[in-house]
Amino acid sequence: MTISSIYILDSQGKKLILRDYRGDVDTKSAIATFVQEVVEAPDNADQKPIFHKDDVHYAYIKHNNIYLVAVTRINADATTTISLLYQIVKVFAEYFDHVEEESIRDNFVMVYELLDEMVDFGYPQNTEPVILKEYIVQESQKLQGRQKANAGLTNAITGGRFNETNRVTKTYPRYVFSSIKSNIFWDHVTHLDLTFSRNEIWLDLIEKVNVMISAKGHMLQHEVMGQMRTKAHLNGIPVLFMAFNNKFNFSRETDENSRQISVGNVEGALTNEDFSFHACVDSSKIESERVIRFIPPDGEFNLLQYRLTSKLRPLIWVEPVVQRHDRSRIEYLIKIKAQFKKSAHATDVSVTVPVPADASSPKLACNHGTVKYTPEKDAFEWSIAQLNGGTEILVRAHFALPSISSSEDDTAEKSMKRPISCHFSLPQHTVSGIAVRYINATSAQRSQGDYVMMPWIRYLTEAGEYQFRLS
Numbered sequence: 001m002t003i004s005s006i007y008i009l010d011s012q013g014k015k016l017i018l019r020d021y022r023g024d025v026d027t028k029s030a031i032a033t034f035v036q037e038v039v040e041a042p043d044n045a046d047q048k049p050i051f052h053k054d055d056v057h058y059a060y061i062k063h064n065n066i067y068l069v070a071v072t073r074i075n076a077d078a079t080t081t082i083s084l085l086y087q088i089v090k091v092f093a094e095y096f097d098h099v100e101e102e103s104i105r106d107n108f109v110m111v112y113e114l115l116d117e118m119v120d121f122g123y124p125q126n127t128e129p130v131i132l133k134e135y136i137v138q139e140s141q142k143l144q145g146r147q148k149a150n151a152g153l154t155n156a157i158t159g160g161r162f163n164e165t166n167r168v169t170k171t172y173p174r175y176v177f178s179s180i181k182s183n184i185f186w187d188h189v190t191h192l193d194l195t196f197s198r199n200e201i202w203l204d205l206i207e208k209v210n211v212m213i214s215a216k217g218h219m220l221q222h223e224v225m226g227q228m229r230t231k232a233h234l235n236g237i238p239v240l241f242m243a244f245n246n247k248f249n250f251s252r253e254t255d256e257n258s259r260q261i262s263v264g265n266v267e268g269a270l271t272n273e274d275f276s277f278h279a280c281v282d283s284s285k286i287e288s289e290r291v292i293r294f295i296p297p298d299g300e301f302n303l304l305q306y307r308l309t310s311k312l313r314p315l316i317w318v319e320p321v322v323q324r325h326d327r328s329r330i331e332y333l334i335k336i337k338a339q340f341k342k343s344a345h346a347t348d349v350s351v352t353v354p355v356p357a358d359a360s361s362p363k364l365a366c367n368h369g370t371v372k373y374t375p376e377k378d379a380f381e382w383s384i385a386q387l388n389g390g391t392e393i394l395v396r397a398h399f400a401l402p403s404i405s406s407s408e409d410d411t412a413e414k415s416m417k418r419p420i421s422c423h424f425s426l427p428q429h430t431v432s433g434i435a436v437r438y439i440n441a442t443s444a445q446r447s448q449g450d451y452v453m454m455p456w457i458r459y460l461t462e463a464g465e466y467q468f469r470l471s
Contacts, residue, residue, distance in 0.1 A: 090129065359399035
């Protein structure tokens, strides 16, 4: 996303602040166009926050009695541009309390400094008030005698907990953000106005397995797509330290763009495209300390993503036997083997077996679960609510075929070439064997001592494109 200029205009469209980052848009004509299209537009006009005219893209928001306008000549991300404008208002509010024409005029020097810190040559940089207050520390001119609207109603509802007089402003030492680069632009580091009754963090390590097995039982493809979904409800800005077991190990290769990752009993060289960390992770400590150090933002995010192509043993094996008797009937014998430990169990197991499009008179039987014929899919589906490790189950199917061949034979043959697809979930299990060994936290404010939190860790393996070809 690249922005050419940012304008702050009053309610009449007159210029209050102008920051030109790239010099490729004529300021005078751009402001005149905006005034004509937005400010002077009739009340019943269909106004949009984003419009295009004379090879210039405009994005704007209105806050109180001012307009914030961003212009660019390239086809920039509109959502990110609008989000940046709202973030600018949020930063101004942290410094001036009330963002309107008078406060902008009183603090125009600081406004230019903030715009220079937040955007560099049209690219968003530092946009968080907590970080900006480490660099821009001078006092601002705040409006006097101004009361928030409906303050009495707010105090009646909240019991006065959010009055300006008893608001606690949190400050954090500079070293907390030493690992956060200035070119990172995400929604927030933490919400200072949120408090949680307990410090909790949820970690879900989810692996999706993609498998393709040939008709002769050879593995054609095996891929594991892993991610660690994280949800943090933590007060303040704690620094977390997490370590994995010895199944997950990093070491530097001779090539700077490659690392060696050891998973289970298989080793393979993975490039930076095969795994990635969230922006809150201090990646410089991973190789030296074998520990992931991060400052989590509030809410949900993906802490870690990785991709493994090593050939591991499939968790569920499907053995199909198909017998076709001329043009009279076709029979199926499908056997499933659960190739994971006996103490584990797979849930929501389903196997979809294709049949000829002209098949009829289905006769189905299984020794576990339920099976039904779905003619709209030209297949029968075998569903098992729970499959214990180390077990073998089977299903038999019989279909009648028309005795007279027709022009639809090609369609029937094509339906037989579709693979068997399998779907399942395996809780508390990862096919790679990766597991979290420990996760600890320390307070960013060292004077507060130990940081107490409750971690919740879950593991899940799911089937992605899990297919077995028919002969």
